[in-house]
Amino acid sequence: MTIVDPIIFNAFLNESKEAVESLEADLVKLESDLENKNLINSVFRSLHTIKGNASFLDLDNITTVAHEAETLLDEVRSGKRKINQTSIDLVYSVVDVLQEMLEDPEMAQAIKSVNVLKVEESKIEHIVSLVHELELLRYSMEKLPAQLEGERGDISEGLFNLELATSKASRITSELGAIVFGARLVPVNNVFRRFPRIVRELAKKLDKKIELKVLNGSAKLDKSIVEAIADPMTHLIRNAVDHGVESPENRQAKGKKQQGTITLNSFVDGNLVVIEIKDDGKGMDPDLILYQAAEKGIIFRGKENTMSDSEKLGLIFAPGFSTAEQVTDISGRGVGMDVVKSNINKLKGMVQIESTLGIGTTIQLRFPFSVVVASCLYVYIDEVCYAIPLSQMEESIHIAKGELFTQSPQRLKSGEEAMAVYSLQELLTGKFQIKQGIKELPAVRVRRKDGRLIALIVDEFSIMEEAVIHSVDSYISSIPGIQGGVIRRDGLVSIALSIDSLLETTFKKIPLAYAVNKERKHPEITDLQKLIEDAREITDGVLDFKLS
Amino acid sequence: MRIYRRELFIFDIGGVPLALRMEDVEYILPASEITSVPKTAQFVLGLAAVRGKIMSVIDGGLRLRIQRQGTSYFVVCHVRGNTTAVLINRPLEAKNLSVKKIESSDVERILARHKLNPKMFSAAWEILKKKDSHWSETGRKFLEINTDQFVSDQMASKIIVG
Known part of the structure; x- marks a missing residue:
């Protein structure tokens, strides 16, 4: 093996492992779609x-093996x-x-303990511009x-400039800190990629038909957490299969359909990033789990009457517990779920389980985050600036007054889709104030x-x-709709909405009203419109109403 | 007279001298702009960016039911495991002090004068001064608060410390 810079070597290993993971995922899809040229090309x-x-890097063995497979694919x-x-x-x-x-251990030896983070070029450019700002400061x-000291100008001007410099330094350090923290964040998809192959192999071995669906793998967590959850997640997915x-x-x-489904999902819930593993299998019987836990001496008999179903399900995380009727080489050795829980706890995460007998099981791994980077649309509501992550909305729109109607949406022509219209201010604060002189209502x-559209x-x-x-x-992030806070460029805070x-x-x-989801003037003049008109008569009062 | 040594940060809200333990206080700085947060308790003023971090801001005056007056500062302190900015009027001093406990009748008088809730305070002190190897009373009295009191029990039940 040629001696190369460990950083370059590590980059090679990371890139190759990513390529292998994506290769595996594509092969799983290709199996059920043999003619798909895009997949073959990928x-x-x-x-x-x-x-x-x-x-x-002169790694001849790897080059030869990859070349042979590449030739086969080229012929295809x-x-x-x-x-x-x-x-x-x-x-x-x-x-x-x-x-x-x-x-290969020789490979691992070659890179020793060098860890590399990929950072987008735009972020490096941002850091450079902040460093320039620091120099000016x-x-x-x-x-x-x-x-x-009063040598140039008066002291009050000096104090003013000092305050200005302090506030500027505060903003720059905040932005620098955020970029550096943000650089450590990677999408959970980095770990999701490895599961299609695992599910395929296990399902084949067990003569089962299982599809693995990834709904959203874009939620980001610290790189160390994403790397560390691979093993516990593998265990949970093997159990599900x-x-x-x-x-x-x-x-x-x-x-049920012959083919079962395991769904992986990730999303932000308050100040937590949630990773969800859901199967549509047989589900778990809380009473059976309780019985087995008592049999194994995990809980004292007599305590069962006081336990809720979710507490009973939680017993599967107790050391030594296994509901497997047969111990297999795949899972169910009686160890594992307790290790999963303790590994997740070590990462400051929590495990939650929900199961319905005959319907399936959902396991959530919930991790608190310190920072999340997301593209946001800033909106003003009652003079307060809020940030809405773009991932949580479809688009920004303007609803003309005439498009609003309060009649039942069932009366729409076929092909038209109705949106329930809510005031974001009302949902957040319980109050609704109509702005004066507005012909079109800005909305997201x-x-x-459940697939239904809503305009806010x-x-x-x-x-x-x-x-x-x-x-x-947490007493703020537990308020429905609040995900966190964003420090804007002017140093002020916006509330990030969930x-x-x-x-x-x-x-x-x-809802306040409905609107048609296409450019369409609705002819009906409604009570709501009158209500809005009336509200405009109020100059500075707050209109607090709900349609009922 | 029993003499105690206390490391305290003494400050003022609406003319009432108050104190926090120094170990609970990180730093003090002039108040910056606060973004209000809907559906919070009245004394939770909202969020502010403080030295690159986002912190909840609690109005010390509203929480203790004292009318704040004039200039405002943030006392950044530990409140039930979180780092929180508490809005006060002005810092007075922060040092290792020699103090004595105030007589309970005196405490009651202070509480009654400012219409304060006794449950919010953990102790009441008077600063002592040493002169010619003798301790003398300075007349500077203040009430000590445990920072945990800055959040209500209802809020505390929602606090998750990572």
């Missing part, structure tokens, strides 16, 4: 990346060879060989002592988890930019 590209990098691309299960299995075995080579601060999802025959007998369009009226749109969302005290959590508490509220 597999080819991943192999080509590994080969190119290995060749650059050019139509000389037809892709079938045998050729896919062949590429899988190449992947296994590559993985072994990349995890230092220059202006050098003049301060003389000003404060082995004990959760039933055999195709059993599923059919229960009236949001799609609820705001007072005014402001800028859109990438923001660093800081966590806030639209999902706000809507959770909104389900029972009656």
Whole structure:
């Protein structure tokens, strides 16, 4: 092996491991979509990346193996060879060989303990511009002592400049800190990528049909957490395949689709990043778990009457507990779930479990975050600036007065979609104030988890930019709709909203009105419009109303 | 007379001299602009950026039911595991002091004069001064607060310390 810079070598290893993971995920999809040329090209590209990098570092073994698989894929691309299960299995075995080579202890030795973080170029540019600002600040601060001694100008001017410099320094350090913290954040998709292959292999071994769906892998966590959750998540997913999802025959007998589904998802909930593993399998019986826990002496008999279902389900995390009727080489050795819980706890995370017998099980890993970087739209509501992460909204819109109606949305023509219209101010504060002289209401369009559309009226749109969302005290982040805080460029704080959590508490509220989701003038003049007109008569009062 | 040594930060809200233990206080700085947060207790003024961090701001006056007057400072202190900015009027002194406990009748008089809730305070002190190896009373009296009192029990039940 050629001796190379450990940083370059580490970058090679990271990139190759990522390429192997993406290769595995593509192969799983390709198996059920053999003619998909995009997937074949993507597999080819991943192999080509590994080969190119290995060749650059004179890693002949890896280069040769990747080259052989690449040739096979090239023949498929050019139509000389037809892709079938045998050729896919062949590429899988190449992947296994590559993985072994990349995890070779000699390789690990070569990189010693160098850890590398990828940082976007734009962030480095931001750091450079902040350093320039710091230099200018230092220059202006050098003049301060003389000003404060009254040598140049009066002391009050010096004090004013000192305060100005302090506030500027505060903003610069805050931005620098946020970029540095943000650089450590990586999407949880980095770990999600490895699971399609695991699920495929296990399902095959157990003669089960299981699809792994990734809903959203974009939530970001500290790199060290994302790396550390790989093992506990693998354990939970193996459990879901082995004990959760039933055999195709059993599923059919229960009236379920033969193919089971395991869904991975990630999202932000208040000041927590949540990773969710959900299966549509047989679910867990709290009473059976309780019985087994008592049998194994994990709980004292007699205590069972006082336990809730969720407490009973929580017993699976007790040391030595296993509900497996048969101990298998896949999971259910009686150790594991307690280790999963303690590993997650070590990362300051929590594990939550929900299960319905016959329907499935959902396990959530919940991690507090210190900062999250997200593109946000800033909006004003009652003169307060709020930040809405773009990931939580579809788009910003303007609703003309005439588009509002209060009649039942069922009366719409086919093809038209109605949006329930709420005032974001009312949802947040319980008050609703109509701004004077407005012909169109600015709003953000949001799609609820159940697929229905909602428009949230705001007072005014402001800028859109990438923001660093800081966590806030839990008694503030526990208020529905509040995710954290953002320090704006002017040094002031905006509240970062969590639209999902706000809507959770909104389900029972009656919308102010409905609007059609397309450019369309609705002819109906409604009571609501009159109400809005009346409200405009009030000059500075706050209109506090709810339609009922 | 029993003499105590206390490391205290003494400050003023609406003319009432108050004190916090120095170990609970991180620093004091002029108050900056606060962003109000909906649906919070009245004495939670909102959020502010303090030295690059976002902190909850609690109005010390409203919490203790004392009318704040004039200039305002943030006392950044530890409140039930969180770092929180408490709005006060002005800092008076922060040092290792020799103090004596105030007679309970005297304490009651102070509490009654300012209409204060006795549950909010953990002790009442008077600063002593040493002169010719004798301790003498200075007449400077103040009430000590435990920082935990800055949040209500209802808020405290929602605090998760990571």
